[in-house]
Amino acid sequence: MTDDLSRRDFLHASGLGLTSVGALLSQAGRPYRPEPGKRIRMAVVGGGFGTQFQWHEHPDCDVVAVTDLRSDRRARLQKVYGCKTAYDSLEDMAVKARDVDAVAVFSGALDHVKHTKLCMERGWHVVSAVPACFTLAEAEALKELKERTGLRYMLAETSWYRQAAILARALHRKGAFGRVFYTEAEYYHDRGDLKKLASDKKSRFFDPDGSHSWRWGFPPMHYPTHSLGFVPGVTGERVTRVSCLGWGTGDHPYLTDNAYGNRFWNEASIMQTDNGGMVRCNVFWLCAAHGERAQWFGDRASLYMTKGGLHDTQLRFRTKGDTPTMFDLPEQSGGEIAVPRYWESDMLPEAMRHQSGHGDSHTFISAEFINALLEDREPEIDVYEALAVTVPGIVAHQSANRDGEQLAVPQFRSPK
Ligand SMILES: NC(=O)c1ccc[n+]([C@@H]2O[C@H](COP(=O)([O-])OP(=O)(O)OC[C@H]3O[C@@H](n4cnc5c(N)ncnc54)[C@H](O)[C@@H]3O)[C@@H](O)[C@H]2O)c1
Known part of the structure; x- marks a missing residue:
């Protein structure tokens, strides 16, 4: 939000008060500050x-x-x-x-x-x-x-820097949700074309020499980060236990002949977090839906991503009881707010303030990595966060192969 006009537009679109917007923008992430002399x-x-x-x-x-x-x-x-x-x-x-x-x-x-x-x-x-x-x-x-x-x-996890996720993270840091006890996070990658593409030698499922690419039969839960980016990436929770089920039809070579022994098109799991919270986390390859989205349920307020599309523009919320100021809409207990256009704020260097891939996340990933090196600090999605959004899925697939047996998730924490 760089000028008065865009700030006014934003306020108008969101129905938020100036104080609240200022706080959300300033708490949404660090501003870019040039480091003289370093490249x-x-x-x-x-x-x-x-x-x-x-x-x-x-x-x-x-x-x-x-x-x-x-x-x-x-x-x-x-x-x-x-x-x-x-x-x-x-x-x-x-x-x-x-x-x-x-x-x-x-x-x-x-x-x-x-x-x-x-x-x-x-x-x-x-x-x-x-x-x-x-x-x-x-x-x-x-x-x-x-x-x-x-x-x-x-x-380079894209769901972490979707504009809606940046807002959810800022709200969580403000304590707006109260205690988040349940999150639903999902990644559906099907444009209705999977079975067609799976027989098309020019598709992403084949390498140029005609052999299967790494994507052929890839176990869904081994690709969990676009869902789990909304969990450690928003609430900071760690998944400690998981039970997962898989669905496969057994009638397609994608499932009967792949390098992973994977039998499932889709996997759905229920996870427990280190603060006692519950997470329903799905990854589907074959379904009539598409996108990356989440909803966070707290004991004071809840937030719903309305779409999981390229550029998310709206969030729905519900508040209850003693949370009148959460969205500065004291008279309302629910409604819609515009997702802030963080991509045009000073969180990014000026040349990068444009829309980009996966919910405008690509410029944020690019800037955060370079800024971390310039500032000699760990990037926000460091190795521990990276493992926190990847490892629970690996264990989830093991659980699916064992008919949903609940399994412990190993923790990879910083020694500091
Ligand atoms: N939203 C997201 O975060 C998102 C979206 C798409 C892809 N991805 C990830 O990005 C990665 C790349 O995806 P893709 O679709 O381009 O995959 P791809 O398999 O089409 O491309 C990988 C490329 O790496 C090259 N490569 C492999 N070994 C190499 C080596 N030793 N030296 C030089 N080049 C080498 C290959 O030639 C190939 O062109 C994947 O791991 C995928 O999971 C993430």
Whole structure:
């Protein structure tokens, strides 16, 4: 919210009072403050999703190298980031590249820990695509790697920086919900085309040589971060136990012939958190719905994301009893508020104040990682948060394979 006009528009749209809006905006995240004289030299691995971030728009960052195994994707990376230097592989880059500070690892989901290890042992900070890891052994290894090297690690989790999630986090920090005792978080990735795509050799389920890509048959709960980003990412809770069920039809090679032995299109779980809270967390690949969304239930107020689409514009809320000031709407017990357009606020450097992918989260992820390096601090989604949004899903899939048996979730906490 940079000028009077946009602030007035926002106030009008939301029906909020000035004091309340000012507090929410100022508590929603740190403002960008330039660090004179410092610059970050960034490399990018992976020319698919890895082309969708804004490292190059940050005023204190240069993309100095890119790499992909595929020449078409290397060229795409070079074009997007205006970068002259491209390597044939990360392995090649690790041998030859000089003057790199940090790497964005956007290779396929099974390679994240392997590639993060290669980078960190080379002395490079890492921001990794989700999920953080695929197995519990990898989770251990990632924590050990980060603590041994002392380098910065961030997970590029998009639901964490959806504009609605930023507001929910700010409200929670204000104590607006009272005690959050139940959260529903869901990620549905089906555009009604999954079965069609699964027989289309040009789709994301196939590599260029016609073999199955890592996405083929991927167990839903091994991709839990777009749901769980709304839990540690908003309330700070840790999932301690999980029971999960899976649904599969057994009539498609996606489920009968995949590298993971996965039998499920969709998985639904109930989780317990370390403050006694309950979470219903779903990941579905085959269903008539699409998006990432959550709703948080407190004993003073509750908040509902109305849509899980690209740009969420409204939130619904309910308040009760002794919570008249939560949304500065004392006479109402429920209603709708506009989601603040944080992407045009001073939380981002000026050049990055535009809409971006996954609910306007991409510029926030890009800026937060670079800012953390400039300010010599841990990024907001550090290795412990990364594991808190990834590991419960790994255990959930184990539970689904055991008909919903409730299982303990290992904790990966900071030693500090
Ligand atoms: N909302 C989100 O957060 C979101 C959305 C989409 C994808 N993703 C994640 O982003 C990652 C990338 O997704 P994608 O769809 O582009 O996957 P992809 O499999 O299409 O692309 C991965 C790329 O990495 C390259 N690569 C693999 N090993 C390499 C190496 N050793 N050196 C150089 N390049 C190498 C491959 O050639 C490939 O082009 C995935 O892990 C996915 O889970 C996250």
